[in-house]
Amino acid sequence: MHNILTFDLEDWFHGNFLFDEDEKSYSESRVLEPTMRLLELLKETGNQATFFVLGSIAEKYPQLIEKIADNGHEIASHGFLHRLVYKLSPKEFEDDLQRSISVLERLAGMKILGYRAPYWSIYSDMKWVFEILFSAGLKYDSSVYPFKTYLYGSNQAPRFQYSVDLKEENMITEIPPSVLEFLKRRIPFCGGFYFRLLPYRFVRRGIKKINQKEKKPAVFYLHPYEIDANKTKNSKGLKNNFILHVNVKRAEKKLTRLLNDFSFISMRDYLKSSE
Numbered sequence: 001m002h003n004i005l006t007f008d009l010e011d012w013f014h015g016n017f018l019f020d021e022d023e024k025s026y027s028e029s030r031v032l033e034p035t036m037r038l039l040e041l042l043k044e045t046g047n048q049a050t051f052f053v054l055g056s057i058a059e060k061y062p063q064l065i066e067k068i069a070d071n072g073h074e075i076a077s078h079g080f081l082h083r084l085v086y087k088l089s090p091k092e093f094e095d096d097l098q099r100s101i102s103v104l105e106r107l108a109g110m111k112i113l114g115y116r117a118p119y120w121s122i123y124s125d126m127k128w129v130f131e132i133l134f135s136a137g138l139k140y141d142s143s144v145y146p147f148k149t150y151l152y153g154s155n156q157a158p159r160f161q162y163s164v165d166l167k168e169e170n171m172i173t174e175i176p177p178s179v180l181e182f183l184k185r186r187i188p189f190c191g192g193f194y195f196r197l198l199p200y201r202f203v204r205r206g207i208k209k210i211n212q213k214e215k216k217p218a219v220f221y222l223h224p225y226e227i228d229a230n231k232t233k234n235s236k237g238l239k240n241n242f243i244l245h246v247n248v249k250r251a252e253k254k255l256t257r258l259l260n261d262f263s264f265i266s267m268r269d270y271l272k273s274s275e
């Protein structure tokens with residue numbers, strides 16, 4: 001069974017919501033090196049992925065986006081600026097989305113089909129967001145985290161792919177990141193901070209459980225800065241520092257094992273294969 005691999009392409013300081021836009025513009029950028037390394041790893045292990053690209057990063061590194069697309073990966077939208085969607089008005093959200101889609105379609109030479117909100121900041125009851133995604137021509141979303149944290153997510157959100165029904169029988173397919181369910185408790189494990197924190201064997205067992213017992217693909221996510229051991233460590237706040245930097249040194253090795261142990265495809269190709 002194929003699993004689904006996704007990367008959110010942004011800079012390391014986008015991972016910390018305490019940074020404001022001004023500070024982001026003069027912080028040291030660390031995008032190229034870890035993303036090139038990811039592309040090499042994907043080539044070496046024969047896997048394909050969806051890159052949810054932040055529009056402002058695409059403007060800054062146009063050749064990188066072209067290269068990702070040339071390597072056969074899917075380019076999707078991570079918005080233009082890295083802002084919490086639940087704090088935006090519908091108009092602000094729509095403008096940010098359109099701005100990202102136009103730069104990404106121009107650089108990637110493909111139609112943008114999917115969206116992932118910065119900080120997973122969409123809840124399943126925010127119907128207006130899904131209406132705007134549909135109007136913008138998108139087919140799927142991957143932003144509703146089925147586990148509650150201090151910043152995002154809900155323990156009531158569905159764990160697996162579902163349709164969000166909209167006006168006039170329109171719909172958007174929601175593909176959430178994978179979490180495990182054990183004795184009615186949910187355990188995030190399949191990406192980001194949780195992937196770095198947990199032992200690899202736990203992650204491997206989790207994906208096998210989802211594939212074999214629940215007969216579903218696992219949805220994995222990571223950011224390039226999460227395998228970047230050379231990045232600076234001047235993040236804000238103890239908790240955010242820990243979330244951003246824990247076990248980054250070991251993450252590349254873990255990711256390599258994961259990419260060898262399982263077979264991954266993009267969201268676009270997964271949806272095409274399940275039509």
Ligand SMILES: [Zn+2]
Pocket residue numbers: 008010014078082117118119
């Ligand atoms: Zn992000």
